[in-house]
Amino acid sequence: MTDETTAPVGGVLECVSFSVNGQTYCLNIMSIREIRRWANVTTLPHADSHVLGVINLRGNVIPVYDLAVHFGLGKTADGQRNVVIIADIEGESIGLLVESVSEILTVARTDVQETPPLGKDGHDSLIEGLITVGDEMVQLIDLRTISMNRESAAA
Amino acid sequence: MPNADDIRGMFFEECDDLMEALFEGLNLLENDEAEDDTVNAIFRSVHSIKGGAGAFKLDDLVSFAHKFETVLDELRAERINADAPLIAVMFGAADHLAHLIEACRDDGEIDLDRGTALLSDLDGYISADNSPGDDFVFEPMALDFGELEAAPPPDDVVGIQFQPFAKLYQNGHDPLLLIAALKARGTLEVAVDHAALPSLSDYNPDDPKLVFSMTFSAQDAELVVEEVFEFVEGICRLEVTPIISDDPPPPGDFNDFETTIDAPADDHDVPTDLPDFEPEAEQTIAPAPQPDAPPAKPAAEAKSGKSSGKGESTAAQPTLRVELDKVDRLINTVGELIINQAMIAQRIDQLELPGDSDLEADMTDYKMLARDLQEGVMSIRAQPVKTLFQRMARITREAGSATGKSVRMNMIGESTEVDKTVIERLADPLTHMIRNAVDHGLESKEKRIESGKPETGEISLSASHSSGNVKIDVADDGAGLNRERILDIAITKGLIPKDSDLPDAEIDKLLFLQGFSTNDEVSELSGRGVGMDVVKRGVEALGGRISIASTPGKGTKFSIVLPLTLAVMDGIVISVARETMIVPITAVIETLRPEAVDVHHIGKDQKMLMIRGEYVPIVSVRARLGMTDPIQEADEKVLVLVEGSDHKRCALCVDGIQDQRQVVIKAVGGNYGHIPGVSAATIMGNGQIALILDTDHLSTTDDAHLAMPVSPAERGLIAP
Numbered sequence A: 001m002t003d004e005t006t007a008p009v010g011g012v013l014e015c016v017s018f019s020v021n022g023q024t025y026c027l028n029i030m031s032i033r034e035i036r037r038w039a040n041v042t043t044l045p046h047a048d049s050h051v052l053g054v055i056n057l058r059g060n061v062i063p064v065y066d067l068a069v070h071f072g073l074g075k076t077a078d079g080q081r082n083v084v085i086i087a088d089i090e091g092e093s094i095g096l097l098v099e100s101v102s103e104i105l106t107v108a109r110t111d112v113q114e115t116p117p118l119g120k121d122g123h124d125s126l127i128e129g130l131i132t133v134g135d136e137m138v139q140l141i142d143l144r145t146i147s148m149n150r151e152s153a154a155a
Numbered sequence B: 001m002p003n004a005d006d007i008r009g010m011f012f013e014e015c016d017d018l019m020e021a022l023f024e025g026l027n028l029l030e031n032d033e034a035e036d037d038t039v040n041a042i043f044r045s046v047h048s049i050k051g052g053a054g055a056f057k058l059d060d061l062v063s064f065a066h067k068f069e070t071v072l073d074e075l076r077a078e079r080i081n082a083d084a085p086l087i088a089v090m091f092g093a094a095d096h097l098a099h100l101i102e103a104c105r106d107d108g109e110i111d112l113d114r115g116t117a118l119l120s121d122l123d124g125y126i127s128a129d130n131s132p133g134d135d136f137v138f139e140p141m142a143l144d145f146g147e148l149e150a151a152p153p154p155d156d157v158v159g160i161q162f163q164p165f166a167k168l169y170q171n172g173h174d175p176l177l178l179i180a181a182l183k184a185r186g187t188l189e190v191a192v193d194h195a196a197l198p199s200l201s202d203y204n205p206d207d208p209k210l211v212f213s214m215t216f217s218a219q220d221a222e223l224v225v226e227e228v229f230e231f232v233e234g235i236c237r238l239e240v241t242p243i244i245s246d247d248p249p250p251p252g253d254f255n256d257f258e259t260t261i262d263a264p265a266d267d268h269d270v271p272t273d274l275p276d277f278e279p280e281a282e283q284t285i286a287p288a289p290q291p292d293a294p295p296a297k298p299a300a301e302a303k304s305g306k307s308s309g310k311g312e313s314t315a316a317q318p319t320l321r322v323e324l325d326k327v328d329r330l331i332n333t334v335g336e337l338i339i340n341q342a343m344i345a346q347r348i349d350q351l352e353l354p355g356d357s358d359l360e361a362d363m364t365d366y367k368m369l370a371r372d373l374q375e376g377v378m379s380i381r382a383q384p385v386k387t388l389f390q391r392m393a394r395i396t397r398e399a400g401s402a403t404g405k406s407v408r409m410n411m412i413g414e415s416t417e418v419d420k421t422v423i424e425r426l427a428d429p430l431t432h433m434i435r436n437a438v439d440h441g442l443e444s445k446e447k448r449i450e451s452g453k454p455e456t457g458e459i460s461l462s463a464s465h466s467s468g469n470v471k472i473d474v475a476d477d478g479a480g481l482n483r484e485r486i487l488d489i490a491i492t493k494g495l496i497p498k499d500s501d502l503p504d505a506e507i508d509k510l511l512f513l514q515g516f517s518t519n520d521e522v523s524e525l526s527g528r529g530v531g532m533d534v535v536k537r538g539v540e541a542l543g544g545r546i547s548i549a550s551t552p553g554k555g556t557k558f559s560i561v562l563p564l565t566l567a568v569m570d571g572i573v574i575s576v577a578r579e580t581m582i583v584p585i586t587a588v589i590e591t592l593r594p595e596a597v598d599v600h601h602i603g604k605d606q607k608m609l610m611i612r613g614e615y616v617p618i619v620s621v622r623a624r625l626g627m628t629d630p631i632q633e634a635d636e637k638v639l640v641l642v643e644g645s646d647h648k649r650c651a652l653c654v655d656g657i658q659d660q661r662q663v664v665i666k667a668v669g670g671n672y673g674h675i676p677g678v679s680a681a682t683i684m685g686n687g688q689i690a691l692i693l694d695t696d697h698l699s700t701t702d703d704a705h706l707a708m709p710v711s712p713a714e715r716g717l718i719a720p
Helices: B004-030 B038-055 B059-076 B084-105 B112-129 B135-144 B146-150 B166-170 B175-183 B221-228 B251-256 B299-308 B324-351 B358-381 B386-403 B420-441 B445-450 B483-492 B504-512 B532-541 B695-699
Strands: A012-020 A023-028 A032-037 A051-057 A060-066 A083-089 A092-098 A100-108 A127-133 A136-141 B156-164 B187-193 B211-218 B236-242 B382-384 B407-412 B417-419 B457-466 B469-476 B545-551 B555-563 B568-576 B579-584 B588-592 B599-602 B606-611 B614-620 B638-643 B649-654 B656-664 B678-683 B689-693
Touching: A012 A083, A012 A092, A012 A136, A051 A092, A051 B689, A083 A100, A100 A127, B004 B038, B004 B084, B004 B386, B038 B059, B038 B084, B059 B084, B059 B112, B084 B112, B084 B386, B156 B175, B156 B221, B175 B187, B175 B211, B175 B221, B211 B221, B221 B236, B324 B358, B324 B678, B358 B382, B382 B386, B382 B420, B386 B407, B386 B420, B386 B457, B417 B420, B420 B457, B420 B469, B420 B532, B420 B555, B483 B504, B504 B532, B504 B545, B532 B545, B555 B568, B568 B638, B568 B649, B568 B689, B606 B638, B614 B695, B638 B656, B638 B695, B649 B695, B656 B678
Parallel strands: A023 A136, A060 A092, B407 B457, B579 B689, B614 B649
Antiparallel strands: A012 A023, A012 A100, A032 A083, A051 A060, A083 A092, A127 A136, B156 B211, B156 B236, B187 B211, B382 B417, B457 B469, B469 B555, B545 B555, B568 B579, B568 B656, B588 B638, B599 B606, B606 B614, B638 B649, B678 B689
């Protein structure tokens, strides 16, 4: 589900921002189902490096991804504030491990800047847009790129 | 409002039920167990299908059903007897009706030739015993009411009381159109009684009050009225009264009829004059009365039958149609409740409460309730195998007529309940087995007589529950397997070595080998190169096993053992690299701890296990799944000997075997895609996920994923 379908163009966008190994990212709040504490994962064989494994979410087996690995930032460092964001993507749930959740941002649609092309190895395809909050740049994640079980998600 | 497709879907769903009732009735007739109402029940089924089909303009279906219905009407009036040939024709007709319904549902091809042949068969029963034309429809009336027969009026005159119920309007009918349709077929006088109409301020548009009183004269007036009002049956009050007097009374006479909502319908109480319409004091809220069809017609009984159900031989349990999705969600939630219960129980154990704590007792109750709930919910998905068996009976008849053999099917345990999905997926393997049994199993008529057997071959299909499984047997009373020929063919086709000397049971099993077909001539029915191996694979895909037993001269029996549901599976719980995994028990032959002498090395890494004179490759699950674990593998390993669906065996090397238990199968969500070596996942009692291994994949040798390194295994975990 893309943001275009959940909020009218020109409307207001609500995002949950979180930090991933020092960088700040955010996700459309409409695609987030819940935020859970980190729990044991069951590792999957032959999985990509950004796939941590699967967890039990009330009887559903859902895959969990390490966003830091996904964006090529190394593994998410262990910490007390680590959480798993359960997000909905095309009706299926996935889990995303992040360092910590920061806040809920409310921005106008028009304030979301399109990601400039970043070249061959850039992350522009993983990022839907950029939002400025104070001095900080927040990257709006394109969820669809995460669940793909690709050979190499991160450089 | 449901759209047209939904309604169409509902019609076809209803057709399934009706066909089931139809076949049930025919079976009763065939077995001479028919009760008074059996023929009526059959008639009702066909009639309802006709009615529904008419609404969707399925003309082929309507015309065939009509012909069928006409013959049934003859049967009901006892003008023809339900002898064996007629029953055969009716079975044929019912099969064709099922075929037509399927064709209409799937927009498939209609086998017109067969329909034509059957129609002429059916016609035989109509014309042979009756004067043709419309007359026969009225004959029952003539039988019952001598005075009508004596002087049939040129034009029948009937008084009609028509009061639409709210439902009629809700269903999109329009009384005006009905009246106009009636008017087009004869002379009609209409008066409307609006006495019951409240004042405008109290007017409720959803509560119709109008009563139409009509006097209608036409040829076969009652029949015409019945036809016109056919589709508003049950959603209006319709009273048709024959008027003998030449002068139709002024419609105004009916005006007494104010508040009557429900005049008790009595099929046999025939008013010979204008009925005395007394206002009924009591208003019934009960379901709409069936329209009073012409009293003397047996049809009246059939029409009212559906709701009244009087004299039904087997009272149908009221049912509720629920989307499968909703049930599955419920099953999921209950499964989670069970796991949650196990977790709470574990936590309470850890608290080490005093032994006499009430909490323990309450926990036991909770556990029992949760189990009851799970069983109850699981049983929703379960359905009797009856429909499947009836379909198989149809296939038996078709196969019988295609091969020119006389066959009858004997069904045992049709009420055995099995998971809906299992039933659906059993249809193909069973069809195959039945065709095989008729084509290959049963001998020709001549041979049967020669060997002193009854001319009609018997296929018996039985279902039963045994120790948490469902057992389905397909048996024939044919010649039994010709083991010499099976052996010959297997050798000729190069399936086994030339000088093989196999025990009988092993020879029988050759049937399941790929590319095996025993009949010399490739027949229309079976022997398309696909044989029992397809059946075997189909059964195994359902987590079941198939076995075969044959006695020369007595027959052959195939037995299928299936799990009760697809959602649950028996598995062996193993541990590999500190992860818990499940090996499906259907694949496991045995577990063993190998002696050092039995393990042989090939090359650098590959090992072979010598077991009972056979070399079996040893596959390390850990290496195969690309798992890394700091703890070095111990040499003394436990092996699980498994057999894949292609009969390839291999010994899975695991760290330990923990348990054998039932697990609930869960798919890995999030569109994750296929995981090599893993078929699904399950949730263990402690809430942790265990992967279910795909033994077929593990036993195949070529694998591109072997080299892939996996890093996340050692990820440091934070205690929750």
